[in-house]
Each structure stands twice: as structure tokens, then as C-alpha cells.
Amino acid sequence: MIRLTGIERTFTVGDEQVHALRAVTMQIARGEYLSIMGPSGSGKSTLLNILGLLDRPNAGSYELDQRDVTGLSDDELARVRREKIGFVFQFFHLVPRLTAAENIELPMVLSGVDPAERAPRLGQLLAEYGLTERSGHRPDQLSGGQCQRVAIARAMSMRPGVILADEPTGNLDRHTGQEVMSVLERLHENGGTVIVVTHDPEIGARSQRRLRMIDGAVASDEKG
Amino acid sequence: MRFADLLGFAWQVVLGYRSRTLLILLAMGIGVAAVVTVTALGEGARLYVVRQFGSLGTNLVIVLPGRSETSGSMPGVLIGKTPRDLTIDDALALKRSHAIRRFAPLIVGAGDVRSGSRRRETPVLGSTPELMDIRSMELASGRFLPAGDPRHSQPVCVIGTKVAGELFGNRQALGDWVRIGDRRFRIIGILAAQGESLGFNTDEIVIVPLAAAQALFNTESLFRILVEAKSRDQIADAKADVEEIIRLRHEGEKDITVITQDAVLATFDRILRALTLTVGGIAAISLAVAGILIMNVMLIAVTQRKREIGLLKALGATGRQIQMAFFTESAMLALGGAAVGVAAGEFGRSIISQIYPAIPFEAPWWALVAAPVTAVVTGILFTVAPARRAARLDPVQALSRR
Structure with missing residues (x-):
């Protein structure tokens, strides 16, 4: 489903060239549950940004669903993101003035989904993530766990093939973190591809495939 | 993104940042209200003048002695010619024209009008019955x-109400005598209160027969001849006839000036319209200032809502969609501001009209259209830069910073 070949990413910091990613080559199959671990600065977030089409590699190629997306324009990338990729962030990134329901609906609104079609899908998502009672609340009236559930529901609203989670438990206590992880794992059980970036070994250990990154390169790739 | 959703999204932003929204509404409102009120004042002044000319009499042609012309030198002075006087005979000759219904020769001077111990300096008009x-x-x-x-x-005269009041108080003025200069006149009529009519307040004048005024001011020459054409279509004929008749009487010399009311009116109309446009344009500067405020606020919004914009991009919003969201928002704010401004402007206008009921203050239709349109256009124009900045925002950077 995802095929990265020789991905390079360099940043210029001051007059120094920093290699965030060096010759990353990997494949991710549909329905895999993958965690990317590594110390900070190891390039795991950069890799996630490239996988999520938020950033472009300086060299190498990226195939998503048998389509080379390396050379697409910004707007084409936006459309691919909209259809195929769902994001979950450490800081939730909910729009503060919108209610839980409106936040979840946002990707469908941006894609121009018909309101008649949106309503049942929204009701279904709210029920699925246990948010029906909180649908009219704004993010500041929700707990951290609820916020992250809203974010996951939002990521799922366009039924993307891939869910990218960047430190999804980083801002939650242990118990709530476990809860959120089990929500993500349920997506995987239902056939979704879930990629989690984390520096927490306990979280990383839950996945069936574990990628370790050091200095922008894949140091180990364990399965099972 | 559907248009309704775009509106809904912008509406939530407008509601979400209330103090900011109020500030922009205020700035836009002041700009639009200024344009509406100021043009209403200008238009009111124009209509006032137009109506004043209307009260001057209809189909009026005014004949003045002397000719204003432009030539290489000053012909009158150098060749030793001075303009010929207009005389009563000149005026009476106008009877020959078929385009003229009636005419009134006019002599104007200041007279010392006395009754008993009371005296008053007033304009004295010498004319004929047609003047009325x-x-x-x-x-x-x-x-x-x-x-x-x-x-x-x-030896008779007709006096204005104010003159009658000042000289006679509560006493009966009609039939009584007044002295003007060294002559006595019997009051045979009192004018109804009409107020100001272009320079002359008819309440404050005394009208005497033409020959009496000639004797009083010791002059043969007329100040003006007021001519009324038979109809509006015949104003041009009347003017041509007047010029021809007087030219023949003045040995072929065109030494009079003939003004038609239409020409004077058109001039005033043009001047006052230009004035209205000018002050309206000055008021429109405040709209530009409001536009700059919108730009400023939008630039701040782009910085403030950096994470939101990054998020929208991550969720699949294209640069165009983000720009549209900003444009919709500022158009909404500008429209709201324009509505507030038109309402406030109309309110201001109605207050001013209560204070000066004589002047027909009314915002011209073009100002009511142009002010809101300008508001929206400036709002959108000044959002181009912030919207582009938002659309170009790098989502990775926008999302990474807390």
C-alpha cells in the first residue's frame, strides 16, 4: 500500500545541513499496525509528515496505493490527504470555536459532502466513539480523552485507508492513553492501516511491527 | 467545499471572535455612515438650491446691462466704449417679441424707510406690476x-411683512404712509411671508413703481430686466429675441448679457454635484482606513489561527479553500459593517433633517449603492495579502508549534 524508496529529507538550520531522513526505504502493507519509535531528533516525525503528505522529500519516491505521489502539486496532495489519510495529533488540534460534532464533520465539509449524507455518518461516528452526549460541547468543555476521541472520529470521518497518529498519548495520563490506544487498535482490527509515532516503549510494544529510527535512518524493523 | 458550508464556517469565525467582529463593524460602519451622511448633506444642499431657483419664477430670462466677453485686450477700456445703459424704452421694446409672455424692469437700491420716529434701511425695488x-x-x-x-x-408702495412689523408694530400698516428718502409713499399692499429667495428676503423689501425708484435713486438705467418666456420651449427664442431687439436699439452693439434660469441652474447643479462627490470621496477615505484595519486584523488572524490553518490543510483543505474562507469572512464583516453604516447614516440624516427641516437632506441612491459596494470591495482587496499568506502556510510548521 505504501512504498518508500530512497527517501531523503534535509533541512537547512542556519548554514548547516541537517539530514532528517537518510535513504529510507520501506513498505507498509494494507491493514498493518506499525509503530515508529526513536529518540527525539531521530526523524520519526519527519517520516510521519512525509507519509502524511504534509512534507515533501528532497529525493526518493513515494507510492501510495500504486500511485506515485512524489511530484504532485500542493492542491493535489491536499485532495489525496482528504481521501486517504487521517491524522491524530499529540495536541488534538481541534478548532476551539466549533463543537465536537462540527469538528468531526470538518473533513466532510471541506470535501463538499452533501449535508444529507453527512448527518447519518456523523451520528454513526458520534455513537461509535461514545461522544453522542457530548456532541454539542466545545473542546474546552471536554476532557483530554474525549478530545482525542473527537480527533480520532474526525480522522475517520472520510474513511481513509491510513491513520497517522503522532504521539497520540503524549498529552494524556496513562489510563486515558491506554483507552485511546485501544480505540486506535480497534481501527486496525477493522482492517485499517494504523501508523503510530511514539517515544513511549510501552505504547510501541503493543504493535505487531516496530520500526526504530536513529539519526534519520531505520535502525531496526521488527515484526511479531 | 459547498457555498453554504463556506458561509457557515465564516459565520462561526465571526461569532467566535466577538470583540474583533465588533471592532471591524464599527470601523466599516463609521466609514459607510460618513459617506452616506456627507453625500446626503451635499445632495440636500443641491436640491435646496434647485428648489430656490424654482421659486424664482418659471421660464425666467434675466437681462443684464454690459457684456462679459473674452478677447485679446480690454476692448471697452481701450477703445473708450462703456456698456450702454438699459432703459425703460429698451424694456418696453421687448413687447414686440412673441416668445415673451411678460417682463419686469428692475431697479434696486438701498433706501431709508421711515414711519414716524422709526426708521429702517431696506432694499428698495423699483418695478412694474408684472414683477409679482x-x-x-x-x-x-x-x-x-x-x-x-x-x-x-x-406715490404708492408694497412692503414685506418684516418691514411692516418693524415700522408699525401692531398698528395697521395698510393705507398708512412711509417716507423713503425725501418722498412719501402710501402703503397699498403687504407681501406674504415667503422668506429667502436667492439673495432677496422678500420679507425685508419695499417695492415702489419703477418711475418712483428712478427719481429716488436719480438714475435712468435699469439694474435688470426680468423676462418670462411663454413656455419652457420658448426660452431660447425669448433669449434670441431679447438680444436682437436690444441690439437694434443699441446701434447694432451687443452690449447686454442674457442669462437663462436653466443655465444658472445647470451651473449650480454641476458645482454642487461636484462638491458632493468631493466630500463623499473624502469620506470614502475612512472606508480605505477601515479596509486597512481589516487587513491588519486578518493578518493577526492568520498568525493567531496558524494551527487551525495547518489543521485544515492536514485535513485536506486546498490553498484555494483557505483563501475562500478568509474572503468570505471579510466580505461578511464588510457587509455587516456596511449595513450598520447605512443604518447609522440614515439615522444621522434624519436627525439633521429634524434640525434643518427646510433643506431636503437625502442620501442619493448612488451613494447608498456605492458605499456598501466600496466597503465590500476594500474588505476583499485588503484580504488578498492575508489570505495568500494563510494559503501558503507550511502545515508542518503551523502544526508543530504550540
């Missing part, structure tokens, strides 16, 4: 100047 119809004057009591040969006069 030409200037559409009305009498409160008595009658106007008697008909007859304008070369001979009876």
Missing part, C-alpha cells in the same frame, strides 16, 4: 403696484 407674477410673489393684504405707464408713477 414673474417672481411668484404673494400678498398678505392689499394689492400690488397699479398697472399703467411705467414712465409715470403714483
Whole structure:
């Protein structure tokens, strides 16, 4: 489903060239549950940004669903993101003035989904993530766990093939973190591809495939 | 993104940042209200002048002695010619024209009007009975100047209400005598209160027969001849006739100036319209200032909502969608501001009209259209830069910073 070949990413910091990613080559199959671990600065977030089409590699190629997306324009990338990729962030990134329901609906609104079609899908998502009672609340009236559930529901609203989670438990206590992880794992059980970036070994250990990154390169790739 | 959703999204932003919204509404509102009020004042002044000319009499042609012309040198001075006087005979000759309904020769001077111990300096008009119809004057009591040969006069006069009040107080003025200069006149009529009519307040004048005024001011020459054409279409004919008749009488010399009311009116109309446009344009500067405020606020919004914009991009919003969201928002704010401004402007106008009921203050339709349109256009124009900045925002950077 995802095929990265020789991905390079360099940043210029001051007059120094920093290699965030060096010759990353990997494949991710549909329905895999993958965690990317590594110390900070190891390039795991950069890799996630490239996988999520938020950033472009300086060299190498990226195939998503048998389509080379390396050379697409910004707007084409936006459309691919909209259809195929769902994001979950450490800081939730909910729009503060919108209610839980409106936040979840946002990707469908941006894609121009018909309101008649949106309503049942929204009701279904709210029920699925246990948010029906909180649908009219704004993010500041929700707990951290609820916020992250809203974010996951939002990521799922366009039924993307891939869910990218960047430190999804980083801002939650242990118990709530476990809860959120089990929500993500349920997506995987239902056939979704879930990629989690984390520096927490306990979280990383839950996945069936574990990628370790050091200095922008894949140091180990364990399965099972 | 559907248009309804775009509106809904912008609406939530507008509601979400209330103090910011109020600030922009205020700035835009002041700009639009200024344009509406100021153009209403200008338009009111224009209509006022137009109506004043209307009260001057209809189909009026004014004949002045002397000619204003432009030539290489000053012909009158160098060749030793001075403009010929207009005389009563010149005026009477105008009877020959078929385009002229009536005319009134006019002499104007200042007279010392006395009754008993009271005295008052007033403008004294010498004319003929036709003056009343030409200037559409009305009498409160008595009658106007008697008909007859304008070369001979009876010692009678018609006075304005204010003159009557000041000289006679509560006493009966009609039938009494006043002294003007060294002559005595019997009051045969009192004018109805009409107020100001282009320079002359008819409440404050005294009208005497033409020959009496000639004797009083010791002059043969007329100040003006007021001519009324038979109809609006015949104003041009009347003017041509006047010029031809007087030219023949003045040995072929065109030494008079003929002004038609239309020409004067058109000039005033043009001047006042230009004035309205100018002050309206000055007021529109405040709209530009409001536009700059919108730009400023939008630039701040782009910085403030950096994470939101990054998020929208991550969720699949294209640069165009983000720009559209900003444009919709500022158009909404500008429209709201324009609505507030038009309402406030109309309110201001109605207050001013209560204070000056005589002047027909009314915002011209073009100002009511142009001000809101300008508001929206400036709002959108000044959002171009912030919207582009938002659309170009790098989502990775926008999302990474807390």
C-alpha cells in the first residue's frame, strides 16, 4: 500500500545541513499496525509528515496505493490527504470555536459532502466513539480523552485507508492513553492501516511491527 | 467545499471572535455612515438650491446691462466704449417679441424707510406690476403696484411683512404712509411671508413703481430686466429675441448679457454635484482606513489561527479553500459593517433633517449603492495579502508549534 524508496529529507538550520531522513526505504502493507519509535531528533516525525503528505522529500519516491505521489502539486496532495489519510495529533488540534460534532464533520465539509449524507455518518461516528452526549460541547468543555476521541472520529470521518497518529498519548495520563490506544487498535482490527509515532516503549510494544529510527535512518524493523 | 458550508464556517469565525467582529463593524460602519451622511448633506444642499431657483419664477430670462466677453485686450477700456445703459424704452421694446409672455424692469437700491420716529434701511425695488407674477410673489393684504405707464408713477408702495412689523408694530400698516428718502409713499399692499429667495428676503423689501425708484435713486438705467418666456420651449427664442431687439436699439452693439434660469441652474447643479462627490470621496477615505484595519486584523488572524490553518490543510483543505474562507469572512464583516453604516447614516440624516427641516437632506441612491459596494470591495482587496499568506502556510510548521 505504501512504498518508500530512497527517501531523503534535509533541512537547512542556519548554514548547516541537517539530514532528517537518510535513504529510507520501506513498505507498509494494507491493514498493518506499525509503530515508529526513536529518540527525539531521530526523524520519526519527519517520516510521519512525509507519509502524511504534509512534507515533501528532497529525493526518493513515494507510492501510495500504486500511485506515485512524489511530484504532485500542493492542491493535489491536499485532495489525496482528504481521501486517504487521517491524522491524530499529540495536541488534538481541534478548532476551539466549533463543537465536537462540527469538528468531526470538518473533513466532510471541506470535501463538499452533501449535508444529507453527512448527518447519518456523523451520528454513526458520534455513537461509535461514545461522544453522542457530548456532541454539542466545545473542546474546552471536554476532557483530554474525549478530545482525542473527537480527533480520532474526525480522522475517520472520510474513511481513509491510513491513520497517522503522532504521539497520540503524549498529552494524556496513562489510563486515558491506554483507552485511546485501544480505540486506535480497534481501527486496525477493522482492517485499517494504523501508523503510530511514539517515544513511549510501552505504547510501541503493543504493535505487531516496530520500526526504530536513529539519526534519520531505520535502525531496526521488527515484526511479531 | 459547498457555498453554504463556506458561509457557515465564516459565520462561526465571526461569532467566535466577538470583540474583533465588533471592532471591524464599527470601523466599516463609521466609514459607510460618513459617506452616506456627507453625500446626503451635499445632495440636500443641491436640491435646496434647485428648489430656490424654482421659486424664482418659471421660464425666467434675466437681462443684464454690459457684456462679459473674452478677447485679446480690454476692448471697452481701450477703445473708450462703456456698456450702454438699459432703459425703460429698451424694456418696453421687448413687447414686440412673441416668445415673451411678460417682463419686469428692475431697479434696486438701498433706501431709508421711515414711519414716524422709526426708521429702517431696506432694499428698495423699483418695478412694474408684472414683477409679482414673474417672481411668484404673494400678498398678505392689499394689492400690488397699479398697472399703467411705467414712465409715470403714483406715490404708492408694497412692503414685506418684516418691514411692516418693524415700522408699525401692531398698528395697521395698510393705507398708512412711509417716507423713503425725501418722498412719501402710501402703503397699498403687504407681501406674504415667503422668506429667502436667492439673495432677496422678500420679507425685508419695499417695492415702489419703477418711475418712483428712478427719481429716488436719480438714475435712468435699469439694474435688470426680468423676462418670462411663454413656455419652457420658448426660452431660447425669448433669449434670441431679447438680444436682437436690444441690439437694434443699441446701434447694432451687443452690449447686454442674457442669462437663462436653466443655465444658472445647470451651473449650480454641476458645482454642487461636484462638491458632493468631493466630500463623499473624502469620506470614502475612512472606508480605505477601515479596509486597512481589516487587513491588519486578518493578518493577526492568520498568525493567531496558524494551527487551525495547518489543521485544515492536514485535513485536506486546498490553498484555494483557505483563501475562500478568509474572503468570505471579510466580505461578511464588510457587509455587516456596511449595513450598520447605512443604518447609522440614515439615522444621522434624519436627525439633521429634524434640525434643518427646510433643506431636503437625502442620501442619493448612488451613494447608498456605492458605499456598501466600496466597503465590500476594500474588505476583499485588503484580504488578498492575508489570505495568500494563510494559503501558503507550511502545515508542518503551523502544526508543530504550540
